[in-house]
Structure formats: C-alpha cells, structure tokens
Amino acid sequence: MGASAKWERDSVVKDWGLAAVVAVIQLVGSSGANSHQTGVRSLDAFAYLLLLVGPVALGLRRVLPEPVLAVTLIATVTxxxxxxxxxPIFLSLVIAFLSAAVTGSRWRTYPVVVIGYLTMVWPVPALLGRHSDAWQIFGLLAWMGVLVAIAEGVRQRHAVVLARTQRAEAAQRDEQAQQARAASEERLAIARELHDVLAHSLSLINVQSSVALELFDRKPQQAAAALATIKTTSKEALAEVHTLLHAIRSGTAVPEYPEHSVVSENSVVVEDSPPPPRPAPRAPAPTLDDLDTLLERTRATGLVVDTKIIGTPKKLPSVIDVAAARIIQEALTNVVRHAPGASALITLRYTTETVDITVDNTRSTAMAARTGIGGNGIIGMRERAHALGGALTAGPRPSGGFRVAARLPARAATSAADARSSSSGRGHRGEVGA
Structure with a gap:
C-alpha cells in the first residue's frame, strides 16, 4: 500500500505540474499570438479565464479523463x-484528448476531433463570416488525423503492455499451481510409499502377535516361533522406514513413475511434462524377482500361498516390475488381515503386450475372526495400475472369497493418450482395503 500511495502522490504532482506549465504557455503564448493577428478581438478578463479553464481541468485528467476533455473542448470552442x-489554447485540448482517448471509449473521445474541426476550423467559422484559407482547412485536418493516429498508437501500445502483464501474471499463477500440484503429488507418493513399507509388515506382526498370545500357554514352541517372526519382521520394517526417511531427507530418490511423466491426483500420466522439482522419495522396492521372499514372510503367518505362472516370464521395466510386486504384496496383506485362515493363489500370465496378475483367496475359516479395518489398499493398487496405463478390479468371487485382478502393460507407457484412456476406468473408493 505504501508504494501505491507514493505512486498516486507522484501522479498528482505530475498532473498539476503539467497543468501549471500548460497554463503559463497558454497565457503567455496566446497573448503574443493575439497581438500579432489582425481582425481579432483583444484579450479581456473572460479570455484569460478561458485560457485557465483547460489547464486547471488537466489537473484531474487521470481521475476524470472524459469530463476534463469536455470542459477543455467547451473552453477552446468558446x-x-x-x-x-x-x-496555444489548443495545447490543453490536445493533452485532454490524448488522456481520454488512450483510456476511455473511442466512441466518446474520437468524435471530439470531428466536433472541434467543424466548430473551430470549418465550416462554422466560415458561416460566422470569418475567413478560412486552404492551409487552415486542409492543414489542420491533416494534423487532426495525425493526432488520432498518435492516440490510437498509444492505445495499442498500452494494450500490448497490459496483455504482456496479464500473460506474465497468468504464467506466474500457473507456475504456482504447478508447484502446488507437484507438492501434493509428492505428499501422495510419500504417503503411498509409507503405506507400502509398513502395512504389510504391521499386518504380519498383528497376526503373529495374535498367534503368540493364543499359543503362549498351550504351545510355547509355536508361540516362540511367532515371536521370532515378529522380531524379524519388525526389524526389517524398521530398516525400511529408516531407509525411506533417509531418502526423504537427502532428496536422492528415484521416482516411482515413468520418466518425463507426472502423475496427477486423477492418476493421469501427462507425457512430455517437466518432472517435479523433487521426485517423491522411495525406499528400495521389491520386484517380481523378490516374490519368493515376499511369500516366505506371508507364509510365516500361516497363510497358504500357491503360485501359478502362465506363459514365459520376461524382464519387465522396473516401474512395472515394482508395481506388480506391490500389488501382490498388498493383496496378500488384505488376505492376512481380512480373511484369516484362508488360502491364496497368485496367477501371473505373461503375454506380448501385458502381464496379468490375479490374487484369489478362499473364504475365511469359520473359527477365525476377521481382523483389521478398511483402509486404502485397494485404492492404492488401482492408482498404481492406472498410472501405468493398466487396470485393476477387486471384489468378491461368486464362489466365495475375494479376487484382485490387475492388467499391466509389458512396456512403459509411451503416450499420454494411452494413460488418459486407461484412467477412465478408475473405480470408486468404497472398497475395503488395507
């Protein structure tokens, strides 16, 4: 506000300073011009008043440009x-016209030139019996055309400057919005990574602790084995969290999604967009090569897990490989938490264009109680699949139990159109997940 007030004060000083200069020029110059013309009326008090009206009005030309133009026109015509x-009385009229024409309406300012020519040059002076030579009739007409051209040029220049300013402000707002989106996406990716790191391990710990409590008195050896599993799992989870925190602090992380793509909150891959300033930190992520290790930890909870591979396994791009392992890990975590006593079957089907993942589990045993509460596991799995141009469905099987089925591309997405078309299948967030 201080800078704005200072600018307003400076503008007022400049306007009234210009008014004073114009007043001096009109008073002195008109006196000299009047004395050197023949057949004209000598200047009297009313003439000097008219010479001062225009300059005084110019002091308000920024505030009331069109009324100032009207006042100076009336004073000059009179x-x-x-x-x-x-x-020089025309000087105040010229300045008032330029001030109004640059900022005001053309329909209200440009006709002033025509009115001034008709009333002060031709034909009104001729009708009143005053002599008008060809220089006045055509010369002043040309000068008035130049005056309109100057006003239009200044007006266009102001429009260009305003457009540039608006574009710069829009670009700044867009940059700020992109930074906000990047920060939001980074927070979302960090939250998803923390969920991936902790949910599986904590679910195993929860199940094993329940087993240990139940068998502590009757079968101490099995309880000890469960506690050993808890110790190993918690140690591994703690190491993963430390690694993730180190990655967050150092900023030396590898982005989860394909290079030159930004994953928005709507899970759309935007190709050829600049990557976020700081990619989302990641801890070392499992892949399908680590599937046996993942299954060992899950089987330690007592869950029976079988695998079935259809087709020839092949090396997948790292981002797809990680996503496939995470989906399997999350699906098994859901089985451990929500279907205790059930068994699971993992089916991997490799084709030329896709890798299909299906995780089926049977019904929970009648004696087992369902543990855990709903969360974001299915949501996270679906977002992973959609972000890579794939699809994921999850829901109860007609024969009982639950099925998670994902189809991922065998190659990283190469066009934004592919990702956008795949993202249209994103489901509702009403399912129960980890």
Missing part, C-alpha cells in the same frame, strides 16, 4: 468562436 484568434 475562445475561438469569440474571435480571440488561434493560439
């Missing part, structure tokens, strides 16, 4: 029609 002769 001066000329009273036959005081021509002189």
């Amino acid at each position: 001066y000329v029609l009273r036959d005081y002769g021509y002189g």
